[in-house]
Amino acid sequence: MLRPFDMFKDKNRNTKVISIANQKGGVGKTTSTINLGVALAERGKEVLLIDFDPQSNMSIGLGVDIDSVGNRSIYHGLFDNSVSLPKVSHKTKIPGLKVAPATLDLTAAEIQLFAKDNREKTLDGLLKPHKSAYDYILIDCPPSLGLLTLNALAASDGVIVPLQCAYWAMRGMSQLMDTIDRVRESGMNPNLELTGILLTMYNNRTHHSKQVSERAREAFGDKVFKTVIKETVRFDYATVACESILTHAKTSEAAEAYRAVAKEVDDVQAK
Numbered sequence: 709m710l711r712p713f714d715m716f717k718d719k720n721r722n723t724k725v726i727s728i729a730n731q732k733g734g735v736g737k738t739t740s741t742i743n744l745g746v747a748l749a750e751r752g753k754e755v756l757l758i759d760f761d762p763q764s765n766m767s768i769g770l771g772v773d774i775d776s777v778g779n780r781s782i783y784h785g786l787f788d789n790s791v792s793l794p795k796v797s798h799k800t801k802i803p804g805l806k807v808a809p810a811t812l813d814l815t816a817a818e819i820q821l822f823a824k825d826n827r828e829k830t831l832d833g834l835l836k837p838h839k840s841a842y843d844y845i846l847i848d849c850p851p852s853l854g855l856l857t858l859n860a861l862a863a864s865d866g867v868i869v870p871l872q873c874a875y876w877a878m879r880g881m882s883q884l885m886d887t888i889d890r891v892r893e894s895g896m897n898p899n900l901e902l903t904g905i906l907l908t909m910y911n912n913r914t915h916h917s918k919q920v921s922e923r924a925r926e927a928f929g930d931k932v933f934k935t936v937i938k939e940t941v942r943f944d945y946a947t948v949a950c951e952s953i954l955t956h957a958k959t960s961e962a963a964e965a966y967r968a969v970a971k972e973v974d975d976v977q978a979k
């Protein structure tokens with residue numbers, strides 16, 4: 709079936725590469741990458757999701773059998789010159805959505821990158837020759853500010869920061885913002901922008917959720933997405949089913965919320 713955007717494929721496409729990053733663990737990075745990716749694909753976009761976390765949660769969450777990936781993994785893309793981006797990009801069940809999976813090999817990447825010339829630009833080098841095949845490339849970062857996350861930021865046009873609406877959530881934000889500034893100012897990637905801060909796991913019955921939301925909007929103004937992702941066990945059910953919330957619970961409030969975030973992201977890019 710010809711998808712609406714197929715006719716424009718590869719022609720002057722303004723590809724946007726966006727890292728989903730926060731060094732704090734369990735804040736919704738992987739959940740947001742998967743669901744935003746599926747929502748953008750639903751909007752007719754060509755999307756590649758890059759799993760940049762050795763935990764492989766995103767790859768598994770999208771139904772990739774990581775034991776049979778062989779050298780078609782993001783690790784091999786980074787370190788084996790004969791492995792290109794198309795080779796590591798696997799189809800998913802969702803039309804328009806591909807995934808470059810992570811395997812346990814990626815655990816060694818931080819150390820191997822350290823020894824490389826131009827080490828922060830390794831991912832950028834893998835993406836550049838082929839990125840025009842996509843409208844969006846989203847990178848699911850690991851919970852650290854190490855060389856993998858730096859590579860992701862150095863290859864990105866924008867960063868989305870999921871912020872869990874819980875006590876201590878704002879701790880570490882200044883460190884993350886300093887890192888983004890450093891990537892920009894060191895010349896590693898002068899054009900890196902903060903696409904937005906996404907409030908996740910919001911529970912309107914808790915004081916902490918309201919407090920985090922208010923403080924984030926005070927500190928970051930309209931950089932905070934209007935859409936808020938509420939806390940719901942549906943995400944865990946979708947994870948168990950190795951599906952996105954958009955396919956597992958199509959009409960749920962959570963699915964609609966990620967569709968609304970995708971629209972906000974698309975609107976930002978259209979400006």
Ligand SMILES: Nc1ncnc2c1ncn2[C@@H]1O[C@H](COP(=O)(O)OP(=O)(O)OP(=O)(O)O)[C@@H](O)[C@H]1O
Binds near residue numbers: 908909943
């Ligand atoms: N809005 C939500 N409401 C409730 N649970 C959620 C929500 N978003 C994500 N979760 C659950 O929280 C857990 C952590 O989410 P996720 O794996 O996306 O975080 P992460 O930031 O990628 O974690 P890590 O830092 O380990 O990579 C998962 O079990 C997920 O299903």
Ligand SMILES: [Mg+2]
Binds near residue numbers: 739761765
């Ligand atoms: Mg994760």
